[in-house]
Amino acid sequence: MTVQDFDTDVIIVGAGPTGLMLAGELRLAGVEAVVLERLTEPMRQSRALGFSARTMEEFGQRGLLERFGDMGVIPFGHFGGMPLDYTVVPGGNFGVRGVPQAFTEAILNKWATGLGAEIRRGWALTGLTAGDDGVEVTADTPDGPRTLRAAYVVGCDGARSAVRTLSGIDFPGYEATLEMLMADVEGVQVRLRPTGELGDAGMVVVLPVGPNTTRVVVFERGAGVRPTSEPPTFAEVADAFKRVTGDDISAGTPRWLSYFTDSSRQAAEYRKGRVFLAGDAAHIHMPIGAQGISAGLGDAVNLGWKLAAEIHGHAPDGLLDTYHTERHPVAARILANTLTQRSLYLGGPEMEPMRAVFAELLAYEDVRKHLVGMVTGLDITYDAGSGDHPLLGRRLPDFELTGGPDGAATAYGLLHGGRGFVLDLRGDDGLSAAAQPWTDRVDVVTTASRPQGALADVEALLVRPDGYIAWIGSGGSGAAGLTDALARWFGAPRHGE
Numbered sequence: 001m002t003v004q005d006f007d008t009d010v011i012i013v014g015a016g017p018t019g020l021m022l023a024g025e026l027r028l029a030g031v032e033a034v035v036l037e038r039l040t041e042p043m044r045q046s047r048a049l050g051f052s053a054r055t056m057e058e059f060g061q062r063g064l065l066e067r068f069g070d071m072g073v074i075p076f077g078h079f080g081g082m083p084l085d086y087t088v089v090p091g092g093n094f095g096v097r098g099v100p101q102a103f104t105e106a107i108l109n110k111w112a113t114g115l116g117a118e119i120r121r122g123w124a125l126t127g128l129t130a131g132d133d134g135v136e137v138t139a140d141t142p143d144g145p146r147t148l149r150a151a152y153v154v155g156c157d158g159a160r161s162a163v164r165t166l167s168g169i170d171f172p173g174y175e176a177t178l179e180m181l182m183a184d185v186e187g188v189q190v191r192l193r194p195t196g197e198l199g200d201a202g203m204v205v206v207l208p209v210g211p212n213t214t215r216v217v218v219f220e221r222g223a224g225v226r227p228t229s230e231p232p233t234f235a236e237v238a239d240a241f242k243r244v245t246g247d248d249i250s251a252g253t254p255r256w257l258s259y260f261t262d263s264s265r266q267a268a269e270y271r272k273g274r275v276f277l278a279g280d281a282a283h284i285h286m287p288i289g290a291q292g293i294s295a296g297l298g299d300a301v302n303l304g305w306k307l308a309a310e311i312h313g314h315a316p317d318g319l320l321d322t323y324h325t326e327r328h329p330v331a332a333r334i335l336a337n338t339l340t341q342r343s344l345y346l347g348g349p350e351m352e353p354m355r356a357v358f359a360e361l362l363a364y365e366d367v368r369k370h371l372v373g374m375v376t377g378l379d380i381t382y383d384a385g386s387g388d389h390p391l392l393g394r395r396l397p398d399f400e401l402t403g404g405p406d407g408a409a410t411a412y413g414l415l416h417g418g419r420g421f422v423l424d425l426r427g428d429d430g431l432s433a434a435a436q437p438w439t440d441r442v443d444v445v446t447t448a449s450r451p452q453g454a455l456a457d458v459e460a461l462l463v464r465p466d467g468y469i470a471w472i473g474s475g476g477s478g479a480a481g482l483t484d485a486l487a488r489w490f491g492a493p494r495h496g497e
Contacts, residue, residue, distance in 0.1 A: 008034040008118075009311050011137055011150040013125050013163050016043070017101065018279030018296035019156035020108035020117075024062070025304025027115035028418030029465075031311050034148065035112075036123040036139055038157075042109065045184075045256045047101035048287070049207060049215060050074075052294035053086075053093050054377035057395065058301050061415035061467045067107050072097040077289065078195045079337075079371045080344025081203075082358055088368045090397070090453070092376055094195070095290040098208055104293075128153065128166040130274045151311060154276040154303070156296070159265075161281035167272055173265030173284075173335070178346060179226060180219045181259050183237040186212050188252030196345070202244040203346060213255060219346055220244055231257040262286045262342050264335045270299075270324040278303060283331035285338040289375045295334055298377060299327050305418065305465035314441060314491035326382050337374055382468055385485065389472045391454050396467050399451040405443070414445060415467055420490060421445050422482070423461045431460050434479040437493030438486045464489055 010026055012019045015037035026033040051059075053073075059065040075087050077094025086092040113119060123146070127138035135153045139146055155163025164171060192214075193206040205217040220240045226232070234254040242248050267282045279296030303323050309315035343351060344358060361367045373379030384393035391397075398412045408414050414421050421443040422435045435444045442462075451458070460473035462485050471485035487493070 006134060006150050007148045008032045008150050009152070010034075010307060011036060011135065011148055011153045013137070013153065013155050013161075014157035014279070014281070015039070015105075015109070015119055015121070016156060016158065016279065016296075017048075017104055017108060017293055018300050019154075020105060020112050021297050021300035022154060022156060022278060022304050023117035023119075024108065024112035024115055025300055025418060026308055027112060027117050028062075029305060029308030029312075031308045033112075033117045034150070035117060035119045036125060036137070036148075037119060037121050038124040040122040040142070042102070043105055044102050045100075045258075047256075047258075048104075048290065048293045049101070049209065050096040050099045050290050051104070051297065052095050052290045052376050053091055054380070054395070055290070055294040055297050056093075056096065057091070057398070057412070058297060058467065060398065060412045062111075062418070063413075063416040064107065064111060067111075068096075068099060068103075071099060074194065076195070077375075078345075079362075079375065080341035080355075080358065081196060081198055082344065082355065082362060083195075084362065084368060084371060086372050086376065088365065089372050089376075089378060091378060092372050094375075098210075100209065101293065125157070125162040125166070128163060128275070130167065130272070132273075135274050152274045152276065152307060154278055154307075155281040156277075156279050156300075158280045159284045161277065163275065164267060164277055164281050167275045169272055169275075169277065170268040171265045172268060174263060174339070176225045176261030176263040178219065178342075179223065179259055179261050180217050181232045181237045181240055182215065182217050182257065183232075183234055183249075183254050184209050184213055184215050184256040185234075185249055185252035185254055186214075188214065188249045190214055190216065190247055190249055197245075198345065199244060202240075204241065204245055214252075216241055216249060218244055221346075221348070225261060226259075232259055233257070260287055262339070264339055266328070266331055266335055270328055271320060276303060276307075276323065282327075283335065285331075285335045286342050288338050288341050291334050291338065291375065291377075294377055295331055298330065298380075299323075301466045302327055305420075309441075309491065316488060316491045319489070319491075322382075330377070330380055333374065380468075384468070384470050385481075385488065387472060387481075389458070389474060391458075391469050392472050394469060396461070396463050396469055397451070397453065397455060399455065400449060402448040404447055405445055411451075412467075414443065415463070415465065418465050419443055420465045420470075421463050422486075423447065423463065424459075425449060425451070425461075426459045428460065428473075428478060430479045431473070431482065434482045435486060438490050440494060441490045442486065462486065462489075 074094035238250040278299035462471035
């Protein structure tokens with residue numbers, strides 16, 4: 001299979017948040033992307049009701065955050081039912097308040113298609129063949145069976161991923177031991193419990209979804225897992241809610257019914273040759289703190305620029321493999337913390353000693369910061385090579401720019417185009433000269449800004465397209481190490497330079 005045989009550069013299966021985000025990332029980098037979605041219409045259900053603090057930053061880095069309008073964030077949340085102030089770290093919060101997944105998808109759909117991504121609805125994947133030179137997929141479509149060829153395929157098609165199954169990628173983990181029922185209900189007044197309320201009979205969460213709609217989630221202790229994959233009836237949800245709380249919601253009108261379990265699984269491989277997995281296709285877990293949708297969006301932002309570099313022919317050796325090595329540990333940590341929270345929150349009296357120990361630990365600020373960083377994703381750290389600066393390999397904090405290019409007013413504004421950049425904070429001509437051979441891939445920006453906090457001693461930065469810091473110059477080091485970092489992440493310099 002040759003490039004001439006390809007119908008597109010990348011086939012993305014699944015038009016949920018992860019697939020749409022990836023499509024937009026690829027289009028920012030000038031890569032063709034076709035998204036195949038089995039549903040014939042966009043999803044209009046509320047589903048996930050927000051995203052994490054780190055996802056807010058990622059949307060800000062692409063100029064998308066303002067499209068959501070005024071959003072409230074939840075400053076106080078919990079870890080396993082134990083109250084926790086998420087503002088203990090800069091930028092920390094328990095997530096945005098009441099943003100339905102359908103709204104998030106609509107914004108991402110408009111962004112991705114506006115950049116030129118193609119969404120093909122009513123396409124259900126039935127076959128996948130991956131070779132050394134490309135991939136071929138078959139799908140049932142409204143016009144009959146169809147075949148498409150591309151350089152790569154990415155499965156963003158959820159927990160029951162056809163891409164994962166057809167590629168033979170193992171999905172090990174833990175079977176469900178408990179179930180939580182959900183309903184979005186109109187026309188009923190019920191006391192809000194936004195961070196949950198635990199009682200002898202079980203636990204409930206009650207959140208506002210709209211002006212007259214409430215999300216109720218109920219876990220009934222001892223109920224086990226229903227022997228079906230069908231959503232519950234509203235009567236089942238209302239009856240369980242009444243048994244746990246004493247409140248009667250049966251007079252309401254259900255707008256959406258669903259459930260989730262504590263099943264936790266993670267793909268053994270995020271990459272198998274020319275096949276990649278992202279989002280729920282790669283990892284599933286109990287939804288706590290908006291970590292699921294946020295992990296999927298983080299997968300997309302990590303993978304997009306790397307695939308684009310490979311397709312454009314300037315990716316360094318092994319760059320595509322860093323998708324697995326960077327993102328697999330992130331999701332493994334999420335599985336670990338959500339299973340821990342499940343036991344703390346929903347376990348019976350046998351967990352009281354563990355809760356007592358956690359209560360003691362939460363008295364320490366470092367422990368609180370650690371847990372907040374874990375749940376929000378704000379403490380994700382990638383291997384960026386040698387160096388001892390605390391921000392190396394971590395996300396770029398936002399700050400105001402003085403004299404930024406193209407009117408960019410903040411550091412995040414420099415990432416709107418999805419390109420990496422060298423940021424010179426001291427006016428060192430040597431930095432521009434060192435980075436010049438990579439300026440087809442990396443911007444060089446000089447600013448008179450003087451950021452505060454952890455960046456106060458920094459003289460220059462190399463920032464990847466996903467917003468993570470790959471090199472830091474400080475202490476008068478000038479451009480030392482910059483060319484090595486550029487070659488590691490952005491490939492060889494232009495020929496002859």
